[in-house]
Amino acid sequence: MKRTMLSVAMLALCSTTATFAQSDYQADSIFIRKIFNTALSEGHSYEYLRDLTQKVGARLSGSAGAAKAVEYTRDIMVKENFDNVLLQNVMVPHWVRGAKEKAYILSGKQKIVVPIAALGGSVATPKGGTKAKVIEVQNFQELRALGTDKVKGKIIFFNRPMDPTKLNTFEAYGGAVEQRGYGPSEAAKLGAVGAIVRSMTTRLDDFPHTGSLRYASGAGMIPAAAISTNGAELLSKLIKENPDTEIYFEQYSETLPDVASHNVIGELKGSENPAKYIVVGGHLDSWDFAQGAHDDGSGCVQSIEAVRLLKVLGYKPKNTLRAVMFMNEENGLKGGIAYADSAKNKNEKHIAAIESDRGGFIPLGFGVVGTPAQKAKIVSWTKLFTPYGLYELGPGGGGADIGPLGPQGTVLMELIPDSQRYFDYHHAANDTFDKVSKRELELGGASMAAMLYLIDKYGVE
Amino acid sequence: MKRTMLSVAMLALCSTTATFAQSDYQADSIFIRKIFNTALSEGHSYEYLRDLTQKVGARLSGSAGAAKAVEYTRDIMVKENFDNVLLQNVMVPHWVRGAKEKAYILSGKQKIVVPIAALGGSVATPKGGTKAKVIEVQNFQELRALGTDKVKGKIIFFNRPMDPTKLNTFEAYGGAVEQRGYGPSEAAKLGAVGAIVRSMTTRLDDFPHTGSLRYASGAGMIPAAAISTNGAELLSKLIKENPDTEIYFEQYSETLPDVASHNVIGELKGSENPAKYIVVGGHLDSWDFAQGAHDDGSGCVQSIEAVRLLKVLGYKPKNTLRAVMFMNEENGLKGGIAYADSAKNKNEKHIAAIESDRGGFIPLGFGVVGTPAQKAKIVSWTKLFTPYGLYELGPGGGGADIGPLGPQGTVLMELIPDSQRYFDYHHAANDTFDKVSKRELELGGASMAAMLYLIDKYGVE
Incomplete structure (x- = not known):
């Protein structure tokens, strides 16, 4: 959200005349207006999202929901008469949560149930659960200072909140998420028997927010779960009141053998350079207890819509335009890797890729990763x-799924919507269809269509 | 939402150096950062809004809820140790809905119940309700072309939707709301016995959106109600299928004698010019079946918060800063008029007034009405x-409540948040606390505090 308006504006001012003849600017301006008008008055993305979130529902990699989502989005693009719709094979991890987790705090005579969710990739607790004294830490330095003596046999509670003063909430997330990703292994190295991580949100509520952990090789794999922020506040308070406070949790998660799955690709064929590609995409998988409305159902339907809008407006692209639903962004990125590998093997020249994976909120700009020119x-x-x-093109990166295309010289871009609400819902059960505004979703899809059009027409060199 | 970034940016560029010494700019920048940090990390507005919407609830002028809201917001400002908290007397209209309305469509053998809500200020139907053939029109021209012969004894159905392609949804509202405001009288002039108006929202749902009508003098006062957009779509479809389609509705609304009520004012006394004032405000009244979370509970708590933030940061204003909760914006504007009258009578010089009445959404700028300088x-x-x-200061007006201060030379300003979601909830039962984002609300309050600070420090001349 940090923006450098003046520099962007000046750059726009200085270079607009050089780049566009006035007639092109006017023609582009008129065509882009048509894109937005069509999206806002006859858009399809909202109804697609309704079905993807409510009829398909949760769709973690390897699950029946994920398979259904592949079929559903393929069917949409077939129905919309895309020139070509294909499934790209990809093997994905298959982690399952199992039965719902149990957890309670034991403090003196109190026994208080708290909402937790196993972190993605976590092992189960031993049968009957794990119970131990719980030690709160704010960061890894504090943890290491405790040493093996104090950590061994305990459950470590990582409770550093996201910084609410960051205007860009992704920065706040970036400043806290190491606790979830690496905290469990850091605790295991010192002999901890479990890890509880404060949910990654600035809200205080009762939803645990899951997300992947990464076990370090060589450290024991201990069970780890996210606790809701209200639960974290309570636990912290009870520990302060009674340092002997214990937590009990039981979870049943396990990693099963990899499963065959797919990226879903829909094309509008290029008239001049059919073997050159411009991609818009989102990721099709969600977490297992979430509808994944903002993360990333929105990005999927916006990508389909971006291509569809150009199609229904009669635009004939020079290059082949692709809407790509990547599989397995949440816990492996196998779809993104497989897509880039395939592009390389088939010598498909990818000019640019635009991802939408920051929620279906009001669009404010695009991140761009490429050469200065x-x-x-x-x-x-x-x-x-x-x-x-959209006031700011430039700052920010490309998305996770398209990242593997970077080494092929592809310009990587990401739709940047307002970030204030994203972490209210991220990886949680409240990331539901009703949290998405139809108009905001449509404006994002239209923005992507406009960018697709400009890149196709003018190239990026 | 239409913006003129380049001109604004250039103006900012050209005039910044002239207006600020570099040290002032840095000091201001640091202080404004403190305002935002405090709002985002220790803000009070969200909890105030929770209580105002959920403990006080609906608060239409003249109602017990409105009286409770007066007490509640006064108590907040007393609790926050504002220098002075006062109630300003104002007589307000007292319109009541009575029992819940009934309505159904009769088309052939079908009888389908539809959601309606009496328009604010509407008379009741005769006892037993009004039933008549219903005629759909898109605008007043079409209505007048029908003439008395075709309109007499019928119910007129105003069904022109808000234009979804307008980026600024207030423009779309402005292009449709005459149907609600003046439609009933236009229909009455031609002998209609009732008016049904499509709800003012671009969403398709089942919530009727009320709002004031204005009976023209000399035209008969016929009962008028808003119908939900889904209801409107259905009614239109049935009329097309069967031109003899009738609608029945019964409503019980009436206008009671005026009631004594209050504007609520909290002050931070000016150290140099205590008799000069800068106002931040919102309106305290809501519609009778709405929590009024966005309209305009948000504006009220943001106004209190803006003054509170400056207070807790130790800022000593030169001029007296006032948070004003205006009563009766929805159906009379008596609070705004009384406030301006009082200012004039007491010779209180009002430098500027800033209203927040466009919902507690992500702030994007401020509207400014004043001299070019x-x-x-x-x-x-x-x-x-x-x-x-906030990229754009300038375009847009001041709010309704502060409008009456205009003739006194007061600069009129309005916080301009993103408008995409506002009419999803406006004047409807779904304008509830859960639709407000804590961070968005806080950013708006902080923006108002920053503007208050700058106006107090530098003046507007």
Whole structure:
């Protein structure tokens, strides 16, 4: 959300005339208006999202829901008469939660049930659960200072909140999420028997927010779970009141053998350079107890919609445009890796890839990763987006799924929507369809269509 | 949402150096950062809004809820140790809905119940309800072309939707709301016995959105109600299938004698010019079946918070800062008028007034109404707001409640948040606390505090 308006504006000012003849600017401006008008008055993305979240529902990699989501999005693109719709094979991890977790705090005579959720990839507790004294830490330094003597046999409670003063909530997430990703192994190295991690949200509520952990090789794999922020506040308070406070938790998660799955790809064929590609995409998988409305059902339906909008407006692309639903962003990135591998093996030249994976919120700009010249060219289009509330092209990266295309020289871009609400829902059971605004979703899809159009028409060099 | 970034940016660029010494800019930038940090980490507005919407609840002028809201917001400001908290007397209209309305469509053998809500100020139907053939029109031209012969004894159904392609949804509202405000009288002039108006929202759902009508003098006062958009779509479809379709509705609304009520005012006394005032405000009344979370509970708690933030940060204002909860914006504006009258009578010089009445959504800028020089001065501060996502100072007006201060030379301003979701909830039963994002609300309050600070420090001349 940190923005450098003046520099962007000046750049736009200085380079617009050089890049566009006035007639092109006007023609582009008119066409982009049509894109937005069509999205806002006859958009399809919201109804697609309704079905993806409510009829398909949760769709963690390897699950029946994920398989259903593959079929559903393929069917949409077939129904929309995309030139070509294909499934790309990819093997994905298959982690399952099992039965619902149990957890309670034991403090003096109190026994208080708290909401937890096993972290993605976590092992189960031993049968009958894990119970131990719980030690709160704010960071790894504090943990290491405790040493093996104090940590051995205990459950470590990582309770550093996301910094609420960060305007860009992804920065706040970035400043706290190591606790979830690496905390369990850091605790295991010192002999801990379990890890409880404060949910990654600035809200205080009762939803545990899951997400992947990464066990370090060589450290024991201890069970780890996210606790809701209200639960974390309570646990912290009870520990302060009574340092002998214990926590009990039982979870049943396990990692099964990999499963055959798919990326789903829909194409609008290029008329001049059919073997050159521009991608818009999101990831099709969600966590297992979440509808994944913002993460990342929105990005999927916006990607389909971006291509569809150009199609229904009669635009004939020079290059082949692809909407790609990547599988397995949440716990493996196998889809993104398989896509880039395939592109390399088939010598498919990917000009640019645009991901939407920051929720279906009001779009504010695009992140761009490319050479300075490529970036400057894209930034020169800013003026075409400001009428729609996108003030900033440039800052920010590309998305996770398209990252593996980077080494092939592909310009990586990401739709940047407002981030204030994203972590209210991220990886939690409240990431549901009713949290998505139809107009905000549509504006994001239209923005992606407009960017797709400009890149196709003018290239990035 | 239409924005003129380049001109604003250039103006900011050209005038920033002239207005600020570098040290002032840095000091202001640091202080504004403190305002935002405090709002985001220790803000009070969200909990105030929770109570105002859930403990006080609906608060239409003249109701017990409105009286409770007066007490509640006064108590908050007393508790926050504002220098002075006062109630300003104002007589307000007292319209009541009575029992819940009934309505159904009769088409052939079908009888289908539809959700309606009497428009604010509407008369009741005759006892037993009104039933008549219903005629759909898109606008007043179409209605007048029908003439008395075709309209007499019928119910007129105003069904022109808000234009979904308008990026600024207030423009779309402005393009449709005459149907609600003046439609009933236009229909009555031609002998209609009732009016049904499509709800003012771009969403398709089952919530009727009420709002004031204005009976024209000389036209008969016929009962008028809003119908939910799903209901409107159905009614339109049935009329097309069967032109003899009738609608029945019964409503029980009436206008009672005026009631004594209050504006609620909290002050932070000015150290240099205590008799000069800068106001931040929202309106305390809501519609009778709505919690009024976005309209305008948000504006009220943001106004209190804006003053509170400056207070807790130890800022000593030169001029007296006031948070004002205006009563009766929805159906009379008596609070705004009384406030301006009092200011005039007491010779209170009002430098500027800032209203928040566009919902507690992510703030994007401020509207400014003043002389070109005043406007330019305020626009020169743009750079101080862009780090927080407010890119545009200038375009847009002041709010309804502060409008009556205009003739006194007061600069009128309005917080401009994103408008995409506002009419999803406006004047409807789903305008509830859970639709408000804590962070978005806090960012709006902090933005108002920052603007209050700058106006107090630098003036507007």
